[in-house]
Amino acid sequence: MVHGPDPRLGSTLQQILLTITTIMKYMGRGITLILDILKGAAMQILIWRWEMHMILRYGLDWRYRDQWERL
16 A cells, blocks of 8 residues: 555645635625625615704605795
8 A cells, every 4th residue: 555645635625725715705795795785774874864854954844945935
């Protein structure tokens, strides 16, 4: 029996590197998804703040007449 490096070792190392690369690729997609969700939530908060500002300013008069139109 001849002992030497296992020829499957290179294949195993390639599989490990491929697995790590695949995990990193999917982590990147996951991070992008999380950032998109946070961006959407931030936009929703800004829209809600604008709506609250308009309600406080004009009440429930949804016509939003400008100041010069009221004169």
